[in-house]
Amino acid sequence: MKKNSVELAQEVSGKVAELATRYKSLKQKVADLEAENQRLQEENRQVATDYSDLKARFEIYRLSMAVSTRGKDNTDAKRRIDQLVREIDKCLALLN
DSSP states (O other): OOOOHHHHHHHHHHHHHHHHHHHHHHHHHHHHHHHHHHHHHHHHHHHHHHHHHHHHHHHHHHHHHHHHSOTTHHHHHHHHHHHHHHHHHHHHHHHO
16 A cells, blocks of 8 residues: 555654654763773773782882791892892983
């Protein structure tokens, strides 16, 4: 059967309204996802900062434990101190 122009217009109008609703819904979803992405990126930066701080503190702890113990761990402490001295020397050389 053929549809008359009024029925076709109503059908098109309904589809346009449905598309507009879906567009608004998807636009809001994109905005929500962008906000969540921003929040997660900030959280990731914070976790990375915390990780580097903990890593530095662990190195200090490990060095202090190596220095404070006696016996076979002394070689590890000496090696670590030598490594730190070399790093300091490199930094000083770069500053000069």
